[in-house]
Amino acid sequence: MNKSLLATEQISEAHRDLETRSTPQVVQALVDDQLHAVEAVQRAAPQIVRAVERAAERMLEGGRLIYVGAGTSGRLGQLDASELPPTFSWPPERALACIAGGPEALWRAVEGAEDDFEAGRRDVLALQATSSDVIIGIAASGTTPYPLGAFAAAREVGALTIGIANNPETPIVQQSEVGIVLDTGPEVISGSTRLKAGTAQKIALNTFSSTLMVRLGKVYGNLMVDVQATNAKLLARAVRLTVAATGATEAEARAALERCGYRVKTAIVMLEKNLGAEAAQALLDEVDGNVRRALGS
CATH class of the missing domain: 3.40.50.10490 (Glucose-6-phosphate isomerase like protein; domain 1)
Incomplete structure (x- = not known):
């Protein structure tokens, strides 16, 4: 050409x-x-x-x-x-x-x-x-x-x-x-x-x-819930995203995130389903990491 x-x-x-x-x-x-x-x-x-x-x-x-x-x-x-x-x-x-x-x-x-x-x-x-x-x-x-x-x-x-x-x-x-x-x-x-x-x-x-x-299920609503919290800015973002997704307090969100290694998806399921970190992650694994499906909504 x-x-x-x-x-x-x-x-x-x-x-x-x-x-x-x-x-x-x-x-x-x-x-x-x-x-x-x-x-x-x-x-x-x-x-x-x-x-x-x-x-x-x-x-x-x-x-x-x-x-x-x-x-x-x-x-x-x-x-x-x-x-x-x-x-x-x-x-x-x-x-x-x-x-x-x-x-x-x-x-x-x-x-x-x-x-x-x-x-x-x-x-x-x-x-x-x-x-x-x-x-x-x-x-x-x-x-x-x-x-x-x-x-x-x-x-x-x-x-x-x-x-x-x-x-x-x-x-x-x-x-x-x-x-x-x-x-x-x-x-x-x-x-x-x-x-x-x-x-x-x-x-x-x-x-x-x-x-x-x-x-591919990497977003819940319009929230970036699969973010890797690898620095202070992203750790704070993980807390904000968890609060936005669940309505939990910042303290509750931070506590859940600390228990699951700052995986936002897992923290959301923990808070919404009242589960421990391992059970919440297992539920996510069953539905290929899709938060909405894990929550049954």
Whole structure:
């Protein structure tokens, strides 16, 4: 595909005089343009729904989320993967990321790495991907060889492929089982897809993974009840969440949390069902950690 035809590579005619504008005007132009990122994700909502529903099936089989991308897209994939364990107690070995050029590329550009199709294929196969896994390929252009190589590996093992791109009718979309098109158009600074294209990717990834966690029982109501309370801020949050879920006093919530190792779900069931920590955890285990089912409501 001719990259010069891609919308993300086009020159924004509305911003040809950008460097002549005042600082407030440049800031306003960049901020205003970000609104198009939100609009692009809104248009892609039905595609995100399909991606969540298909991915949930694989996760219930014990599968993994494997994010693959280059440059900004790869870093955003790594970010989404790294945030799932502390936010939802998702096992870290089930949220992985491959970035073109390897870990060094998280901090500095590795020239030419994104063009290595075989590296994308090798990196996914090195993770011993299976048919239960979900490979999420991310590329603003939609043409990047590295994630396309990852898709080739995914097809070899029968893994689900989800493609996220900022240009329609591109290989990342066409070669995935579920394509998510975030059509953000030209950038204020032409070609710099770390701007609204990257913003749209971040919103889409947040939406996809958070909805997936909701479907997998990692949320009770709208409370983040699977949080890992690993520091003072999160310990305090665990108390607030337990109080919000049960109506208990802060002292009661803290006492329950202390008895169960600060597992919010367990504390909620303890307080609502008047159970000890072991019995509450056993009840949760019977219903795959779903608080509402454990409470019988």
